[in-house]
Amino acid sequence: MNSFRTTIEKSEINSMPIAAFGGRIITIDTPDAADKAAKALSGETVIGLDTETRPSFRKGVMYNVSLLQLSTADTCFLIRLNRVEIPDSIVELLENPRITKVGISLHDDFQALCKRRSFKAGGFLDLQKIVGEYGIEEKSLQKIFAIIFGQKISKNQQLTNWEKDVLTDKQKLYAATDAWACLEIYNRLKQNR
Numbered sequence: 001m002n003s004f005r006t007t008i009e010k011s012e013i014n015s016m017p018i019a020a021f022g023g024r025i026i027t028i029d030t031p032d033a034a035d036k037a038a039k040a041l042s043g044e045t046v047i048g049l050d051t052e053t054r055p056s057f058r059k060g061v062m063y064n065v066s067l068l069q070l071s072t073a074d075t076c077f078l079i080r081l082n083r084v085e086i087p088d089s090i091v092e093l094l095e096n097p098r099i100t101k102v103g104i105s106l107h108d109d110f111q112a113l114c115k116r117r118s119f120k121a122g123g124f125l126d127l128q129k130i131v132g133e134y135g136i137e138e139k140s141l142q143k144i145f146a147i148i149f150g151q152k153i154s155k156n157q158q159l160t161n162w163e164k165d166v167l168t169d170k171q172k173l174y175a176a177t178d179a180w181a182c183l184e185i186y187n188r189l190k191q192n193r
Contacts, residue, residue, distance in 0.1 A: 003135035004147050013142060019151035021180040023074035025172045029083040037070070037077040038089035041099070044072055048183030049103040049124075051112055052162040052175055065112035066162035069179035070101075076176035082163045086117040097122035102186040103179070104128055104141045127185055134189055145181050148188050153181055 028034050041047055048071040054063040068079040068090070079090065086094075093099065094113070099122075103109060106126040113119070128139050138144050142153045160171055167175075 006135055006137045008138060008143050008147050013146045013152050016146055016150060016152040018154055019145065019149060019177070019181070020154070020173055021071070021076060021176040023072075023076060023176075023180070025176045026075065026077050027167065027172065028077055028079040031084050031087045034079055034084050034087045035089040037079065038087075038093045040075070041070055041072070041077070041093055042096075044099055046100040046102060046183065046186060047072055048076075048179040048181070048186075049101040049106070049109065050175070050179040050182060051109045053112060054161055054163045063163070064116055065109075067175055068113065069175045071176060071179035071183055073180075073183065076179055078167070078172060078175055080167075081113075081116055086113065086119070091117065091119045095120050095122040099123050100125050100186075102127060103182045104139075104144070125186070127182060127189075130189065131185075134192065141178060141181060141185075144185055148185055153177055 026037065028037050050069045051065045052067040053065045056062055066080070066082045068081055070077045070079065094101065101123055102125045104127050106124050110121050110124065127144065131144055136144060136147055138147060142155060145151065145153050154174065156174070
């Protein structure tokens, strides 16, 4: 097994070229479209997963998770949970143990999703729990990605409003990149076993 660097400084990441998802981004805002996305993803063995929540800048104000991102190597579905909640087809996908859903800090994502609709997570794999086997001590997606690929993931859209009527292209690219990056990290680690 190859091991990677253990840590990386933010200043080093800032000078790296930016990585971004280059595939199709499909925004899902109807239950029918969610069903089609679930069907498209049902044949996958591994997908990247992430969520986004509208930030709150007031003490005591919290929002429900707004967006669920599910990515293959070439297509990312952005499911607008503030519009469609979590349809049965997506619950089935999230509960399916034969499809590995990889992400970062999945416990938090799972808790946020369950506030919208209770389900039993199946096949969830948290990258934070396995990167240590490769010598990586970092826990953030940006730092892990930089260590493995020598590229930076932009975080400029993180604190934007994920419940806007229309998501901007920058928001969509940011959201898709995070889910895709989890899949890319998983695949690279698997190659280095």
